[in-house]
Amino acid sequence: MEYIQKVIFYIWKSIFRHSMPDTNRLRSEVITSNVLLHIHPVKVFRDTLKFTKTFGLGLISFYLFIILTITGILLMLYFIPHTARAYQDMVDLKFVVSFGMIIRNMHRWSAHMMVAVVFLHMCRVFYTAAYREPRExxxxxxxxxxxxxxxxxxxxYLLPWDQLAYWAMTIVSxxxxxxxxxGDQIRYVFLGGTVVGQNALIRSYVLHVVVLPLIAGLLLVIHFWRIRKDGGLARPGEAAAAKKTGDAPVEDLKSYGLMNLVNGKTPQVGIEPDEMTTTWPHLLIRELVLFLIVVIFVMGMSVLFDAPLEEMANPAVTPNPAKAPWYFLGIQELVSWGDPFWMGVFIPTVGVGLLMLIPYVDRSQIGTGVWLHPSRRLHNILFTIFVVVFVGLIIVGTFMRGPSWQLYWPWEAWPTGH
Ligand code: HEM
Known part of the structure; x- marks a missing residue:
């Protein structure tokens, strides 16, 4: 018996190299020696642990991505991307596969939530001016x-091959x-031909399950790496702290000094030691709790509400109105006002370009890391106008457009289209 206990102990020790990390030294070692944990610094600023600092939106986006990856792989076991099979496979998930519908629901609801949460995360980063140097x-x-x-x-969205999918893809293409x-060439490459059919389905599938997740994974690794190397989350006074030491040039301190700090090395830029605390357990426990809340929420939604599935795709029956998924309805609304190129391609491209330029234009450091700092009133007003217009267009497209794209108030009866 004692021998078996010993063997179990050796196996345990070969995987986990530390006993319960109850000293600061062990708490550091547990982070640096674990492949999953070492993306974290050994110490973090206490101030950045407050929930209201970020509302956990970046983490929630990441957790949804994980849920999507796991449920997506499970769905791949059943789904065949063929126009004659895809729709029936979706129906079978409900009636033939154990927990199939829950898995599909989790995948669909997480996808919708991820779009919304990533957008909110971007808003949080803007309103706390956390995009400024060195985080441009x-x-x-x-x-x-x-x-x-x-x-x-x-x-x-195209993969279930139902009416929603087919017509959404038609509009977007x-x-x-x-x-x-x-334009014609891009459309041809996107659809694998001139019509939404088998080639479009397989192209969407390959993009959806291989190409885009790989790009997303790579970008996420870079995103997280940079958060670490940029000195953790943006904090008020971090630029001023960098200027305190005097010896090294300020620019060097910004890029190297703060980085050393979060790596747990000797504080050298005027930071008081008690401003920091160990990642284990303070940050990790918060991350774990948030992860559990997200999983429970997504599961709860998936038990209560089924993801929509309309009739099988039918090129002969055009729904009126045919709508894109909600996050593209703002663009569809714009397109209904004028030329598809200027409204649907030019304006969104310029919008994205302007968003990307923000940190290169706003070079100040006043108010970094503070929600809605008064010195940034103009910035905040302009960004809020952008958000209101963007969300407003989606609301109009979703709730106020009836047959033939007729405008109606949401509380009025659905227009008949005559
Ligand atoms: C798949 C999408 C994304 C994921 C999973 C993600 C994840 C994260 C995480 C986990 C953080 C740490 C702080 C936090 O939880 O808020 C973070 C910070 C950050 N993210 Fe994202 N993010 C995503 C998209 C975006 C977008 C759309 C933007 C802006 C356009 C953005 C800009 C930033 C910046 C600048 C920081 C540093 C913020 C600071 O220092 O306070 N991220 N991101």
Whole structure:
């Protein structure tokens, strides 16, 4: 018996190299020696642990991505991307596969939530001015992540091969096809032909399950790496702290001094030691609790509400109105006002470009890491106008457009289309 206990102990010790980390030294070692944990610094600023600092939105986005990856792999075991099979496979998930519908629901609801949460995370970063130097490039990576998230959702939307999917893809491919000069070519590559059919389905599938997740994974690694190397989350006074020491040039301190700090090395830029605390257990426990809350929430939603599945895709029956998924309805609304290229391609592209430029134009450090700092009133007003217009267009497209894209108030009866 004693021998078996010893063997179990050796096995345990070979995997986990430390006893319960109850000293600061062990708490550091447990982070640096664990492949999953070492993305974290050994110590973090106490101030950045407060929930209201970030509302956990970046982490929630990441957790949804994990849930999507796991449920997505499970769905791949049943789903065959063929126009004659795809729809029936979706129906079978409900009636034939144990827990199939829950898995599909978790995948669908997490995807919708991820689009919304990533957008909210971007708003949080803006309103706390956390995109400023040295985090400019991470903001740009973030925008790319937002675009990839949207593309992942869209390519997934086509896969069930129901009416929603088919007509959403038709609308989006028309908008893409309106691009200047090479619109037709882009549309052709996107659809694998000139119509939404088998080629479009397999292309969406490959993009959805291989290409886009790989790009997202790579961008996420860079995103997290940069958070670490940029000195953790943006904090008020971090630039001023960097200026305190005097010896090294301020620029060097910003890029190296703060980095050393979060790696747990000797504080050298005027930071009081009690401003920091160990990642184990203070940050890790918060991350774990948030993860559990997200999983429970997504599971709860998936038990209560089924993801929609309409009739099988039918090119002969055009729904009126045919709508894109909700996150593209703002663009569809814009397109209904004028030329598809200027409204559907040019304006959104310029919008994304302007978003990416923000940190390169706003070079100040006053108010960094503070919610809605008074010195940034103009910035905040301009950004809020952008958010209101963007969300407003989606609301109009979703709730106020009836047959033939007729405008109506949500509380009025659904227009008849005559
Ligand atoms: C898949 C999408 C994304 C994931 C999973 C993600 C994840 C994260 C996480 C976990 C953090 C740490 C702080 C927090 O939890 O809020 C963070 C910080 C950050 N994110 Fe994201 N993010 C995503 C998209 C974006 C987008 C769309 C932007 C902006 C356009 C962005 C810009 C930033 C910046 C600048 C920081 C540093 C913030 C600071 O220092 O306070 N991220 N991100």
């Amino acid at each position: 490039f991470n903001w740009v990576i973030g925008i790319l992540l937002l675009i990839i998230t949207l593309m992942l959702s869209l390519t997934g 028309r908008i893409v096809g309106s691009s200047l000069f090479i």
